[in-house]
Amino acid sequence: MTDLDDLDVIVVGGGGAGLAAAVSAAEQGSSVLVFDSEKELGGSTQLSAGLITAAGTSVQRALGIEDTAERHFQHYMDLNQWQLNPGLVHAFCAAAGPMLEWMIGLGLDVPAALSSDAHTPGLSRAGVEDVWRGHVPRDQGYGLVQVLDKARKSHGVEVVLNTRVERLLHEDGRVAGVEADGIEVRARAVVVASGGFAQNPELLRRHYPEALDAGDSLFVVAAPGSRGDHLAFAEQTGGAVTGDGWGLMLPTAYFQRHHHWQAGFPPVSRINVNTTGRRFMDEDASYAVSGGAILAQDGPVWTVFDEKARLGLPTGYADWTPDGVAAEAAAGRLAIAGDLPALAAAIGVPADALTATVARWNAGLPATGTDPEFRREQTLAAKGADQRPDPVATAPYYAARVLPAELVCTHAGLEIDPQTAVLDRTGTPIPGLFAAGEAGGGVLGMRYVGGGNAVANALTMGRIAGVNASRTA
Numbered sequence: 339m340t341d342l343d344d345l346d347v348i349v350v351g352g353g354g355a356g357l358a359a360a361v362s363a364a365e366q367g368s369s370v371l372v373f374d375s376e377k378e379l380g381g382s383t384q385l386s387a388g389l390i391t392a393a394g395t396s397v398q399r400a401l402g403i404e405d406t407a408e409r410h411f412q413h414y415m416d417l418n419q420w421q422l423n424p425g426l427v428h429a430f431c432a433a434a435g436p437m438l439e440w441m442i443g444l445g446l447d448v449p450a451a452l453s454s455d456a457h458t459p460g461l462s463r464a465g466v467e468d469v470w471r472g473h474v475p476r477d478q479g480y481g482l483v484q485v486l487d488k489a490r491k492s493h494g495v496e497v498v499l500n501t502r503v504e505r506l507l508h509e510d511g512r513v514a515g516v517e518a519d520g521i522e523v524r525a526r527a528v529v530v531a532s533g534g535f536a537q538n539p540e541l542l543r544r545h546y547p548e549a550l551d552a553g554d555s556l557f558v559v560a561a562p563g564s565r566g567d568h569l570a571f572a573e574q575t576g577g578a579v580t581g582d583g584w585g586l587m588l589p590t591a592y593f594q595r596h597h598h599w600q601a602g603f604p605p606v607s608r609i610n611v612n613t614t615g616r617r618f619m620d621e622d623a624s625y626a627v628s629g630g631a632i633l634a635q636d637g638p639v640w641t642v643f644d645e646k647a648r649l650g651l652p653t654g655y656a657d658w659t660p661d662g663v664a665a666e667a668a669a670g671r672l673a674i675a676g677d678l679p680a681l682a683a684a685i686g687v688p689a690d691a692l693t694a695t696v697a698r699w700n701a702g703l704p705a706t707g708t709d710p711e712f713r714r715e716q717t718l719a720a721k722g723a724d725q726r727p728d729p730v731a732t733a734p735y736y737a738a739r740v741l742p743a744e745l746v747c748t749h750a751g752l753e754i755d756p757q758t759a760v761l762d763r764t765g766t767p768i769p770g771l772f773a774a775g776e777a778g779g780g781v782l783g784m785r786y787v788g789g790g791n792a793v794a795n796a797l798t799m800g801r802i803a804g805v806n807a808s809r810t811a
């Protein structure tokens with residue numbers, strides 16, 4: 339039984355970052371207590387695909403892939419236009435590989451096999467990296483949480499569920515515990531791992547207003563506990579906040595309301611056009627870059643496909659099915675036309691440009707297997723698609739508006755240093771206070787480097803936080 343009068347570390351939140359912190363603190367011999375506001379552990383981590391970006395791992399080596407933390411760091415910083423603190427990002431990249439080995443040691447299974455998607459266990463392409471770094475574990479996010487929870491139990495770390503930490507005890511310039519359900523519980527160090535704020539519209543307005551630009555199309559897939567309590571803790575303790583304006587919004591069709599596992603996928607045989615009626619992107623580009631490419635256009639973006647593509651959609655999904663598309667078209671929300679000039683008129687793009695764009699597409703990838711303009715054959719191959727897409731050639735033709743509207747995670751968090759100590763507004767660590775995961779700001783940046791960025795951040799920085807909170811204690 340945990341002695342509540344003599345606790346070393348309290349962890350606020352039992353998702354990926356919190357559980358990694360709790361287990362690593364317990365490994366150091368600390369007494370640890372975890373609070374979670376929900377009825378079960380796991381947070382967004384449990385809902386995730388569990389994909390982890392890491393470099394120089396045993397999985398990569400077993401596949402003959404040479405990679406280093408330095409290379410990961412360079413890619414990470416370049417993609418984020420060096421707008422992040424290099425010291426912090428370097429610490430993250432250096433520790434991500436060892437974190438994966440630690441998880442494997444705790445029982446995580448990541449087979450040494452190439453994977454063509456975020457759901458098949460193995461090594462996949464995470465984003466736009468030159469060497470593959472996306473580690474997909476067996477049982478995905480659920481598997482991650484199970485592995486950490488088992489380790490937690492083996493160390494005798496207790497969890498208090500259904501209990502939301504409301505306040506940090508901030509006394510004499512240091513953090514000395516938490517208040518939850520009106521009860522004060524003291525500890526020598528506190529790790530804030532309470533996730534992001536995707537479920538809190540007011541905090542979105544303040545810290546990530548771009549998410550609200552999606553209007554009625556916005557839907558949030560982050561876990562219900564993502565209420566942004568870390569930002570209230572920042573106000574209470576004088577902690578600095580970094581990462582405003584950044585988060586992960588996945589591109590979706592305007593009518594989609596579920597993560598793609600439930601929503602289904604748009605047809606492979608489609609092209610995206612902007613207001614000029616021309617393609618501007620590889621339609622299968624990673625969301626590391628695709629959301630930014632769409633937002634950079636001067637007006638709406640449409641995905642164009644034909645009747646053959648609609649009829650070829652698999653059934654059994656919530657949104658992208660033959661009937662789902664037909665119902666949207668019948669309701670007048672999705673453009674449908676008997677020929678391309680009429681479709682162009684319906685979506686307000688030049689008819690000659692759309693007709694030429696479709697002709698160029700039809701003469702390219704569907705006919706020859708290569709897409710000279712956007713090299714889409716490369717991304718399709720990485721996704722394991724071995725069949726050429728069909729031409730867009732069978733009436734009626736459809737156009738659905740696509741935009742970044744699926745809010746996955748938020749990046750504004752308590753500013754941390756490479757040891758995950760929370761900094762005040764002068765850049766000085768606040769004694770006794772650590773943060774990790776979405777609650778700890780500075781690692782997740784303007785560009786999500788690809789599938790696995792956020793889980794790697796949660797587990798890596800959570801593990802570092804557990805070790806350093808123990809040292810304080």
Ligand SMILES: Cc1cc2nc3c(=O)[nH]c(=O)nc-3n(C[C@H](O)[C@H](O)[C@H](O)COP(=O)(O)OP(=O)(O)OC[C@H]3O[C@@H](n4cnc5c(N)ncnc54)[C@H](O)[C@@H]3O)c2cc1C
Nearest residue numbers: 351353355375381382383387503533563775776790792793
């Ligand atoms: C559907 C989906 C798929 C995703 N897929 C991937 C992926 O494959 N790879 C990837 O890298 N990222 C993915 N992400 C993002 C990633 O899962 C999250 O960014 C990451 O797991 C966050 O971890 P965390 O520990 O910071 O937060 P969480 O896992 O959300 O944990 C925070 C915990 O804190 C609790 N909490 C909140 N406030 C309090 C409080 N005041 N007191 C006590 N407890 C509190 C919450 O209940 C929650 O359990 C995905 C996200 C979603 C939603």
